[in-house]
Amino acid sequence: MSRAARVILMAYVGLALLYSLTTPLLEASDELWHYPMVQYLATNGFSLPVQRAGIETAWRQEGGQPPLYYFLAAALTFWLDTSDLPLIRYLNPHADIGLVLPDRNANMTIHTAARHLGSGALWAIYLSRGLSVALGALTVWLTYLLARELFPQREGVAHLAMALTAFNPMFLFISGSVNNDNLSTLLATALLVCLARLLKRADAPSVRALIGIGFLSGAGMLAKFNIGFLLPLIALALALNAWRVRSLRAFAIGAAITGGLTILIGAWWYLRNWQLYGDPTGLNVFLDIVGRRAIPANAAQLWSERHTFLMSYWGFFGGVNVPFADFIYTVFNALAALSAFGLLLGAFGRHLLRLDALWLARAVSLVWIAVLFGGLLRWTSETWASQGRLMFAAIAPISLWLALGAWRLGGVWLARSIAAWHVFAALAGLATIAMAYRPPALSAHLPDSEWRAIATFAEPETPDRAALALYAQRQLTLTAQPAEYVTFELIFQQRASMRRDWSVFIHLENEAGTIVAQRDVFLGQGLWATSQMQHIGQFWQNRFAVRLPDYAYAPQALTIWLGFYDLKTGERLLGNGDTISQDRAKLGIVRLQPRHTDSDVPNPMHANLGDAVALIGYQVTPLSAQVGEQITVTLYWRRLRPLETDYRVFVQLVQPNTTHVYAQSDAMPANWTRPTSTWSEGEIIVDKHTLIVRQGTPTGDWTLIAGMYALRERADGQEFLRLRLHLPDGAQAEDFVTLTRLRVR
Structure with a gap:
């Protein structure tokens, strides 16, 4: 390793330790649940919990993750008395996880006086964080090795790739926390290095090399499910090597050793899941616990989440609720775009896709990025997981290709500028985290006499x-x-x-x-x-x-x-x-006050339902009622495109998050006189509904909702197809519009 690489590695270790010390305990992404999984193993003889949906546990969905990282952290900390964890894991019941709000409230836990140096749980968490820092250091080193394997004549590119990984603020943040991604990222990067060496070989691989690949892939399957996407690439690399040396026997031996070790090391976990949950991955129960999307995300929905995806690749701290200042993301994205542009220029100018062994190895690193991204899209379409940090299993090749593009575009000057920016952003991340959890200043006096x-x-x-x-x-x-x-x-x-x-x-x-x-x-x-x-x-x-x-x-x-x-x-x-x-x-x-608008409708708004119609205003009288009394709701509609379907309107008074409906009206618009297929461009449809509060409705504040649906006859009964609310950024929300709360007296 060169002197510059050693400096980068040491700088990473120093920064990662600072992130570990600056981030309050249990305030890193999912650490609130990762560490309790470590503690469970350490205090229960390394036996694994059985996951049950609907049963609240301190480790939540993390009990369904492949357990190797947790085993390692438990082996490091089992000797400590961590019985005081509940005093440290003092939950903030109102934490705004995933939300960035003007009055902060970002902390997931209360930082009590129990967090002192005599706490066994405190030391166990910090030791587990130390393990993560060490795993991250190996990933940084392997990034350098991968760059040297794929671009052996470009040591400057290797240094920049190493820096882009080492000083990525989000990578430092995760590396300084208790998180199983640190092990899976290391193992994925190690496998990429092994595959690059395998594809470059002119002879059959040694048994030692095959054992190494088999051990890493088996460990990877016990680290995180996404490592499974590398198994076909391992098989492909073995096949290409066998084709090059013209030996089917080489492929058979390679497949037997690597596949056999993978099964020997990792199969027990998947067999256990099959027996317990009827699914070798256990993802069915994992999703039952963590929660699914109400509807699977389509392309428009996923595209609308691109901003938070990129934010959480560069640095989105806490419980995805402590962001950088906006300009930092702008610079990161601009530099990444600049590097990608340089990469494209190099591709067209230097015949990037030559079919020799070295370029096959380079292609595999690109395929891994694409495969991992595709798997993440599939996963996040099922559950809320649009976080760029979940691409860290490919952070080494991502950093490498960005470094190559930057080097080709601007040479050493641009490379040093980008590295310097990453160092600045890494330091800014420390300040951002520290400020987010800074308590209000205390004073013995009021600031002035006006209070x-x-x-x-x-x-x-x-x-x-x-x-x-x-x-x-x-x-x-x-x-x-x-x-x-x-x-x-x-x-x-x-x-x-x-x-x-x-x-x-x-x-x-x-x-x-x-x-x-x-x-x-x-x-x-x-x-x-x-x-x-x-x-x-x-x-x-x-x-x-x-x-x-x-x-x-x-x-x-x-x-x-x-x-x-x-x-x-x-x-x-x-x-x-x-x-x-x-x-x-x-x-x-x-x-x-109502929004400003050019249209003369009460309570102006714009709620897009299915890109078909827009609710542009409404009026309600009265805003409170008793059982048996009437509520008049007037809706103002406008079409967004020519409509062939005659939709029906529903207006309901409901108890949120339940099936309780306390008043309801269903009809075609304007008391059945204006079917939606008759609406003209720019026409405002006035649609009045009368609701009667049902007998038995409890007193309280209930929610008024409205929407549209198509009624279709089927052999097994009627089908109600509601139009879904489309947000300005392309995302989809509920299949109704929430209007206002009404009080039932």
Whole structure:
């Protein structure tokens, strides 16, 4: 290894260790479930759990992953007493996993005082992270070896490829966490190096080389399922080598040794899955636990997820909710596009596809990228997995080909510039992670005299002892439109310790008392559980952001209420003060205004149903009702293309996420007088529906939805084919439009 390669490798180790130390425990992608799987093996004699859908476990779907990484981490940590893990794995019940919100709340766990150097679980997690760092270091080294095998005359390309892997912020983030991807990435890269050497050979491979390939492929099948996509490439490489040496015997021996070892090492896991789950991969139960998409994603849906896919290849931290600043992704994508352009120029100018042994080896690395990407598309069409980091099993060849393109386009100057950018981004990633979990600053004093106490809150067990005080400068008067955030800042002071964990709720209520929008979080931007807080006498500023629904009814005035409740029991902290009503403080008013539009319809909007029709507005009267009373809903439609099908409209008052329907209307538009096949271009169809709240409807806030469906007669009955909501980015959502909440009194 050259001196430059050694420097890159050492720099990687230093940065990966910094990522490991900077990322709070259990705040890396899926580490919240990966480490409990390690602990289960370490404390149960290395026996594997049996997965059961519907049964909550600390390791969730990770118990269905091939277990080799977990075995290695358990072997490294089994001697530690990790019984204090529940104190460290203190879950944030309101964590916004997969969402980036203005008031943060990105932490998946509460960072309690139990995270001290005397904690066995803490040391076990850090040792497991150390294992991941070591596996990542081997991947970086193997990236260099792969580059030297495929482009032996271009050491500069090898150095850049190594740097693109070593200093990829997301690779560093995953390498500094407890994650089985670190082992599968290493084994996939090692197999690519072995295949490159095999394809370049002019003679039959040695038994030692075949044993190495068989061992790596068997271990790979126990590391992650995606390594299975490499098995056909191994068979292809053996066949090409046998053809070159004109020896069928060489192929038979190679297949027997590599295939035999793969089966010997990995088959037991797949047989176990077959016996337990009726599926050798166990993916049926895995999907039952992790959750499937409501409908498989089509090409338009997958294309709409390209941005988060690229973000999570370069760096999307935490629980996919701690992003870089936008400009960093822009630069990464631009540099990748520039490198790809250089690669294409080189391909057309230098006859890239020559059929010699070296180019066959290079082609296999490209095929691996394509095969892995195709498998990921298939997987993410079934479940929500559009994360670029899942391509890390091919990060070495991806980095290599990008490095080659950059070198061909700009030579050493461009190569050094790209490497320097990656180092900068890697350091920026550390700062981004540190800032995301930074708690609010504490102060012994209010910032100025304009802040005044407007309410205090006490636990029910000690009603005469205020635990929290709420401060504001004035009553809030805010203006917003549907789909916007209502943001504001308040100051709190802890005045006494608390026994329970109290969640903050922010409700935006209309005059009927309907909760139009709400936000539920822990204090301290989600970082503090009140039972763990030790800030008595201290003040801190807390930001809140409440998102208004996409099609919230407007115009109307919404009152802002704040209170605290126990998530387990529903009890509230007892409020005291002039602003208090029903143990909640009134903070002010939000004037919800309709969107600006050229059309003269109430509550303007644009909900695209199946690229066929658009709901462009609606009106509801009244916004609250009793059992037996009428609700009038007027919908405003416009066609998006000529329609041959006569769709029917449904309007329902429902309890979300259930099958409970409390009021309903089904009819063709405009009381059966305007079938959709008769609509003209640009025409606005006024469609009025009357709903009656059914007997037995419980009091509460329920949701009004609307949509369209085609009714088809079949031999076995009627079929209802609903139009699905299409979002502006091409994604598909539900098969209905959520309009507004209504209160049943």
